[in-house]
Amino acid sequence: MFFQINPSNGIPVYEQVSRQIMFAVASGSILPGEMIPSVRELARELAINPNTVARAFRDLQDQNILQTVRGTGVAVTHGARAKCISARTRVIRDRLRDVLAEARQSQLDEAELQAIIDAEFENSKKRKH
Amino acid sequence: MFFQINPSNGIPVYEQVSRQIMFAVASGSILPGEMIPSVRELARELAINPNTVARAFRDLQDQNILQTVRGTGVAVTHGARAKCISARTRVIRDRLRDVLAEARQSQLDEAELQAIIDAEFENSKKRKH
Amino acid sequence: MFFQINPSNGIPVYEQVSRQIMFAVASGSILPGEMIPSVRELARELAINPNTVARAFRDLQDQNILQTVRGTGVAVTHGARAKCISARTRVIRDRLRDVLAEARQSQLDEAELQAIIDAEFENSKKRKH
Amino acid sequence: MFFQINPSNGIPVYEQVSRQIMFAVASGSILPGEMIPSVRELARELAINPNTVARAFRDLQDQNILQTVRGTGVAVTHGARAKCISARTRVIRDRLRDVLAEARQSQLDEAELQAIIDAEFENSKKRKH
DNA sequence: GTGGTCTAGACCACC
DNA sequence: GTGGTCTAGACCACG
Structure with missing residues (x-):
């Protein structure tokens, strides 16, 4: 472990x-x-x-x-194995959905939201290695 | 309210x-x-x-x-006003960062992650109106 | 309670x-x-x-x-309510099924088994009040 | 064995x-x-x-x-032989008694209990051969 | 006041 | 050795 x-x-x-x-x-x-x-x-x-x-x-x-x-x-x-794979996807998708729902509800500008997503996604790629 | x-x-x-x-x-x-x-x-x-x-x-x-x-x-x-705007961005960015960090740590395939993000973003757009 | x-x-x-x-x-x-x-x-x-x-x-x-x-x-x-009712039935039926399966596996004579069931069922009725 | x-x-x-x-x-x-x-x-x-x-x-x-x-x-x-025969009866009777005691304590309707018993007994007969 | 988490330490049955 | 249960007591967030 x-x-x-x-x-x-x-x-x-x-x-x-x-x-x-x-x-x-x-x-x-x-x-x-x-x-x-x-x-x-x-x-x-x-x-x-x-x-x-x-x-x-x-x-x-x-x-x-x-x-x-x-x-x-x-x-x-x-x-x-199968359960864990689908549970993993579900966990991440649900959390992501929550964040996006909150973003929408906050009336954050859509372009800005898109920018944040892209930036953070790039960030997380870098941290990957 | x-x-x-x-x-x-x-x-x-x-x-x-x-x-x-x-x-x-x-x-x-x-x-x-x-x-x-x-x-x-x-x-x-x-x-x-x-x-x-x-x-x-x-x-x-x-x-x-x-x-x-x-x-x-x-x-x-x-x-x-200004404080709330930046706080809003910060809240959303931080939550997004957490999700992506967990996704990365879970070893979820990157392409699959990208697909989930795109799908959910589209979803949230639809729900917007 | x-x-x-x-x-x-x-x-x-x-x-x-x-x-x-x-x-x-x-x-x-x-x-x-x-x-x-x-x-x-x-x-x-x-x-x-x-x-x-x-x-x-x-x-x-x-x-x-x-x-x-x-x-x-x-x-x-x-x-x-509904969950508890069906769970209750399930619990009891499953336990009963186990007992009967064991009885069968033990090769207990069927008439004797029937007799035991009847006797105990009567017993449990008496204890009910 | x-x-x-x-x-x-x-x-x-x-x-x-x-x-x-x-x-x-x-x-x-x-x-x-x-x-x-x-x-x-x-x-x-x-x-x-x-x-x-x-x-x-x-x-x-x-x-x-x-x-x-x-x-x-x-x-x-x-x-x-004799010991095993009576032990077998005892084991099964005791387990049956436990199930019925629980059924009674759960306030399960008596007619329903009777129905479950009958159904499972028939079931176990079928599985016997 | 409420439930939730965590620690510490004990005892038990099982293999 | 293993996991499972239970107790005791502490701390925290919440309403």
Whole structure:
């Protein structure tokens, strides 16, 4: 596991964890059928409380993305890949839609909005590498 | 006052109020120097708690967008217009930046991201009128 | 709230709480739109930890049976009634199906099984009042 | 040995093993005095942990259903048949009683409950052959 | 006052 | 070793 937690950016820690797992499955970094690190181990790595990790795992189990094997650990389900990919798209599209809805509602000039979008998109490309 | 409050959409109610006032000033729907409805009146209209309206007003006063006129009520300051315009841009740009940052971090394919952006932008145009 | 918790019967306490709320909604004891007792209050009444109650509430929110009103409390959603009724039927039917499947798999004589069912059904009727 | 283990259906694996042995004795598929496969062999067959099989055997030994024959292996005791038959009835009756108790507590309409029972009983008959 | 999050630490069943 | 449950207590945002 290779991701980062920011304890003070408004997004609940357990949600940062579950999202990053979801994204990792979507992108193929974690494969269906694979075991993922134990609650305690991941908690140690990320320097957070095990209960917080457990909550993230539980949320993903409720979505049938993870599955616990009794006394053994937690595995990625076989249907997880597709679910994660579409969930990822959905999350991003919905958030984008919210921003655009607010922009429209604020009566921001359309050309200006377009300019902001282009600029930020370029920005994000640069930060990509 | 003509805006709408959604008490269960994640955004704090007081923030929905202050933002919509801000946007109204930015777009010229409310003019500098104008009085705005009292805390009690606005609370009644929007069917929310007066404390919530008061908090929105306080936040806007802290930004020098509103000011109390002794014995009369609350008015939009003369410097408000410019402040609201730039605040509006900032709010929207920041939210957009967050979405794009998350999209990038999720390893979503760039072409797909671009497609989503275009589609949603078109969508929001349609909903505009 | 009028229900009972048995802390040592195998069923997790938070699940006993959420089920009993569900059943209460299904049977009409709690109506859609109504507020339910606060986490702290219910925890006090049932003599359990508030976090345990909170978890039950959270599970029901995930099923869109409860809905929190920010800073105010928790309410039963409007679609809850139908969901609870069908969930109740489903829970009971599934558990019954499991028992019967096990009975069949155990090669228990069918007449004997029928006898057990009849006897227990009569029993449960008696206990009803 | 011809039975199946489901590692992720809530019932502990060791209990699935011991129950299925018990049921096999009750139905006469395994006869008193017969040897049963060794822990290691059964574990291999069922693709589960030997400790799990050992625990199932231990439970059955505690109930005097299995006994170890020094230097030879594990055998079904002579009193086992009767014990298994009554244990089987007890297990099923208890589970049935639990379901009906919950149904009653949920205030499910009695006629509806009766209908569910009948339907599922017919269902289970069909699946039997 | 309300719910939500997080931590800490305990105990349990399971493998 | 594993995950699951529960308790206790703290802090925060919201109305």
